[in-house]
Amino acid sequence: MWYVSYPECGLRKHARWATGAGSIHGSLRRMRFGVCYYPEQWPEDRWAIDAAAMVDLGLELVRIGEFAWAKMEPTRDSFDWGWLDRAIETLSSAGLGVVLGTPTATPPVWLMREHPEIMSVASDGRPRPYGSRRHTCPTSERFREESVRIVTAMVERYGDDEGVVAWQIDNEPGNHDSARCWCDPCQNAFTEWLERRYGTIASLNDAWGAEFWSTTYPDFESIVLPKPTVTSHSPSLLLAHRRFAADQVISGLEAQAEIIAAGAPAHPFTSNLYFGDRELNPRRVAGIGGLASCDAYPQGTSGPIEARFNLALHRSAAPTAWVMEHQAGRINWTERNAHVGEGQVAQWMREAAAEGMDAFLFFRWRAGRSGQEQYHTGLLDHHGEPGPSYEEIRKTIGELADATPTDAPRAALLWDIEDLWSIDSEVHAPGATHSALTL
C-alpha cells in the first residue's frame, strides 16, 4: 500500500454532520464510534431504548438497512417506508448519525422467484439459490435494473433526510467468492470483455503464452470461463476472469453511486469491503464515493499482523477511512470461534485509532435471536442486557476521545490485488497473501 497524506477529512464537506450541533462534532481526526443495528429484528418500542443506550455509551453513528429489502418492498412496487422513517427518526433524534445501506446484497425471495435468471451460478454449473446472501450474478441486466429501482426509491425517500449522514452501497461486495459467476450471460460478457481488452485473438494468445499445452484459441468465443477440469487452467485465464469479475461488480456499485451522488448530494458514501476480501481492489471501491470502509474481524484473520495490515490498507485508500464493522466479542463463522478475553476489544479499538481510522462501528448492537448470525456477539446479549465488553467499550471510547491520532508512518508497501489473484492461482504456501504468510 502507499500511505497517502490526507489534507482534509472527506466528511467535512458534509456540513450538517461534520459541523452541526448535537453529539456529532466536526473536529478533524477524531475517531467516531458507532454500531450496526437491525431495527427490523426488534419491536419498535425497543428502538428508542436502544438509541438512548447507544448515545449513552458514546456512540455517534449507526448503520441500518443493508439487508432489509424484503421489509422495504414486501411485494413488487409496494414499498413500506413507514418503519424506516420511524427508525431513522428515532435514531437521529437521539443524536445518532444514520448510515443508510442499500439492500442489494439480499434481494428478497419474491424477486428471486420472479426472475430466477438473476441467480449466481457456481463453477460446477449449479445455480446458487436464495436463502443466504449475495446470490446474484454481477452481470445480470435484470438485477442491475432491480438494483437501480430500489436504490432510486430509497434516494427519493431519504436523499435529503437530515438524519442520514452517509450511505453504504451494497454490503461486502465480492464476499463469499460472489464476484465470479459462471452463468451464460457472464460467459458472453467475458467474451466481449476479452475482445475489448486484447483486440485480436492473436494478441491474446501471445499475451497468455497459449503455445504451452496447446491452448491456442481460434477465436474469442472459444475461451470458456474456467470450469473445473483435469488439472490447472492457464494462470492468464484465471487472472482475466478475476479482472472481469471485479469489473462487473464495480460497475454495479457505480450504477448505485450515480443515483446516490445525484439524489443525495450532501451525503458521502462507501461500500464496505469484507476484511480480507480477495475480490475487489479497496482503492478502486473507495474511489467510487471517496470514503474507504472495511470490516475488521481480527479473529477471522491469520493474526495481528494481517489485521493491522488490512486497516492500513483501507486507511491509505481514501482521505477518510472507516471500520464499518468490527467484532465486539466472539464471532460465529470461523472454524473455532475463540473466547474474547477482558481487554481484547479495547486493544482492537486502540489499534484502529493508531492506524488513524476516522470511524469505528461495532458489529452489532444486539445479538440476534434468529437467522444466520444468531451466535455472533453484540454489544448487548440476546436478552438485551449489556454483554461482557460493554463497559470496557464505554471506557475506551472515553479514553480515545482525548487521544490524538499518531502521525501516519512514512513507510510504503507496494500492494496490488492483481498480484494476490496471481498468488491465488498458484499459492506455493497455504494461506499466503501479501499480509500473511504461514511458513
Next chain:
Amino acid sequence: MWYVSYPECGLRKHARWATGAGSIHGSLRRMRFGVCYYPEQWPEDRWAIDAAAMVDLGLELVRIGEFAWAKMEPTRDSFDWGWLDRAIETLSSAGLGVVLGTPTATPPVWLMREHPEIMSVASDGRPRPYGSRRHTCPTSERFREESVRIVTAMVERYGDDEGVVAWQIDNEPGNHDSARCWCDPCQNAFTEWLERRYGTIASLNDAWGAEFWSTTYPDFESIVLPKPTVTSHSPSLLLAHRRFAADQVISGLEAQAEIIAAGAPAHPFTSNLYFGDRELNPRRVAGIGGLASCDAYPQGTSGPIEARFNLALHRSAAPTAWVMEHQAGRINWTERNAHVGEGQVAQWMREAAAEGMDAFLFFRWRAGRSGQEQYHTGLLDHHGEPGPSYEEIRKTIGELADATPTDAPRAALLWDIEDLWSIDSEVHAPGATHSALTL
C-alpha cells in the same frame, strides 16, 4: 440423557425367549452375547459348524438377514425362502436365538432398475445410485410400498417361527447422512410438512426471523430444500430439514413395525442406530418396538468418553437396550484403522456390562472374503479359524456370566438431538457433540 429406572425388562413379555428352555434364559439383567452372521456369504455346509462354534463360545444370539433382499427375492415376487428356512433352523437348533433383520437398507439392483425414482438425491442434485446401501429416498411412496411388500412376506413366513427371538427393522436408519434427500417428492413433502407445522407463512417467517438477510418467504412453495449456496442458510431452515427428514425415516420404520407387531406378536423388535448417528432420536426409534439398540465401534468415536456416552444414551432410551453390533477387532472404515491390542475387546465387553446393556452382539462372526467390508475383523478370520481375540472373548463371556450389573448411576444429563442438529449448523469447535468436544 435421563437415566430412567426400568422396573421390568421388556423382553420378559416375550414368553418363549425370555423364560423358555434351552440356551436362552430369562434371568433379568444378565447380559447375553451374540454375533452378526451372513449365511448368504458362506456355503451351507459350513453353517452347522459355525453355529456349534458360536454356542461353544458362549453366544446366545445371532442376527441375520438384514442385507439379503436380493437373496430372498432374486426377481420380483419370486421369493426364495429355502436358504433362510435352513439357516434359521440350523442356528436355532444349535441353541441360538435368531434376530431377523428386514432387508430394506439394501434394495436389490433389479428393484432400483425397475424404479429408479426410489433413488436418493444428494444436495447437489445428483442421484445417489445403487452399489452401496441406503440409496433410497425416505419419502418415496414406491419404496414404502416395496418395503411393506418384502416385510409382509417375511412376517408371513417367520412371524411365528420359534427360532426367531427378535426382529430388527431396517439397518442403521439415517446412517451415511441418508435421512436427508433432495428429490422432488421430498421437496413437495417438505412443503406440506412446513405447512402442517407452521400453519401460516407469517408464522413461519416470524419463527425463523426471516427479516434478517431478507429471507421472508411469500408462501410455503418458495421454501426450497437447503441446496448448497453462496454462504450459510438460515439455521431454522436447516433445523426444519433435519426434523422433516427424521419424520420421514421414522414413518418408514413405523410402517414396518406395524406389520411385525401384527404378524409376529411374540417378538420384540428394534432398529439399530449407528453409533454416533446424528440423524434420529434414539428414544424415538427405541419407542417403536420398546427395545433400544445401537452399534458400538469405540475406535470410530473420539474416544472412551464418547463411546461410553453412547452406550448410556441408548441404555436410557428403553427398558431393554442392546448393543446390536460391536467391533471385535480392527475395523475397516475409519481413516486410520488402528490395531486392537490384547485385552481391548475384554475391556469393551466389561464397559458395556457396566453400562447395563442387556445384549451384546459382535460384528461379525467371520471376516468377509468379498464385498465392502472385507477388511473388517470377525471373530473368525477370513480363512475360518479363530481370530486374535477369540479366546479372550470366550473368557470374558464366562467372567461376565457371574457379574451383577452395577446400579444405574443417578446422575442425569440433558440431551436433545435437536440441539445436536443446531450445533451441526454452526459448530464453533470441529467435532463438537454432546458427548465429545475436541478443544
Next chain:
Amino acid sequence: MWYVSYPECGLRKHARWATGAGSIHGSLRRMRFGVCYYPEQWPEDRWAIDAAAMVDLGLELVRIGEFAWAKMEPTRDSFDWGWLDRAIETLSSAGLGVVLGTPTATPPVWLMREHPEIMSVASDGRPRPYGSRRHTCPTSERFREESVRIVTAMVERYGDDEGVVAWQIDNEPGNHDSARCWCDPCQNAFTEWLERRYGTIASLNDAWGAEFWSTTYPDFESIVLPKPTVTSHSPSLLLAHRRFAADQVISGLEAQAEIIAAGAPAHPFTSNLYFGDRELNPRRVAGIGGLASCDAYPQGTSGPIEARFNLALHRSAAPTAWVMEHQAGRINWTERNAHVGEGQVAQWMREAAAEGMDAFLFFRWRAGRSGQEQYHTGLLDHHGEPGPSYEEIRKTIGELADATPTDAPRAALLWDIEDLWSIDSEVHAPGATHSALTL
C-alpha cells in the same frame, strides 16, 4: 518389483544413436543427461544459443514437441512443420539427440470445439473441458482416430530423421486421474469389457461376492460406472474400473506405438509415466516400446524412500530405463514448494546413477514466462541466465561420466499395481502405497 538383469542396452539396437559419431556415444551403462525443451515458447533466434549451451553443459538429449499439437496443426489438416524441422535441425546439428514427443496429451482447442464428445467426463457427470491437459476420454473412437492422424503425420515427416534418437508417446498417460472417465461410451465399453472378462453375470456376481449388501446384478447392463453414492462401492467394482481404464489407455498407446514401430523402425520409443502414477502398470507401458521412462520429482513424493523406490521400479521394468523429467530446482505444483538447497540436485543425480538409470533429462531447460508451469524452475531462469543449480549440474555430469554404475541389488520386492488399486479403495493409513507409508 523384480530386479531384472539386462544383458544389453536396448538403445544399442539403434545404430546411429547408440554407436554413431558425434556427442552421443554407445558405451553401455553410461548415464546420459538431457533436458526438456519447448522451442515453441521462445524466439527462433534463441534456439541455437540454447542448443550450444546445452551441449556445453554436457547434455546429450533433448525432448521436444509433446505439447505442441496446436503449433504443428494450427487448423485441421493444415500442418506447419517448418518450425519443427528447424528446431530438430538446430538441436541435432549442435550435437544433441532429439526425443520427439507425440502431442496427444494436449489436443488443440479447435479440435475440442469440433468434437466436444472427446471430452473426459468426471465421476460427478460433469465434462472436464479443455484449458489444461489430458482432457480426453480414453475410450473415444474419435479421439483415437485423431491421435492416429497426427502421429501418422509426424512419423511420415520424422520417421527417418537422423536428428531424432527416440520417440515419446503421449505424455504422462493416466496422470491427473485421467484414465478413468464416466462418459456414455466408457459405460458401454465397460459393459463389454466386463462381459469379456467374466463371461456370465453369475460368474461376476460370484467373483464379486455380490450377496453382501444385495448388489447381485441381473445382467451386465446393470453394472454402472462407480459414480459417487451414499457410501462405498464394492471394491471389486472399483478394481474392475481401474483395470478397464488402464486397458483403454494402454490400447491408445499401442495404437500410436504401431505407427511409430512401422514408420520409425530405427527409433526406440517410450511413454513417460508420471512419478507416483497410480493408473498404469509401468512394466506394461515399458513393454510397448521396450524402453521404460518416468518422471522424477522427489519433492513431490513422501520422501527419499519413495523417490528411490520409483526409480528402482522403472529401472526394473525394461532393459533400458530413463528419467524423462527430473526436477532441477523448486517445483510449482505441490502444496508447499520448498527451496532446493545447494548440493541437492547433485545428490538426486547421483541417486539416479546409483539406481542404474540410462538417461536423465532435466525438466526444463528454461523457466517459462507464461502458461501453467511458469513458476517451475528451469536450468535457466526466466530471463535466460543460468539458475542456481546450473554449475552444480555441470560439475556433477562430469563427475558421473567417470563413474561406473553399481551392480543392481539382488533383493527382490513383489509389487503389483492391482494391489495398489485395492489399497486405494480402502486405504487404512492415509498416503499408504507400496513405497511409502505414513504411520
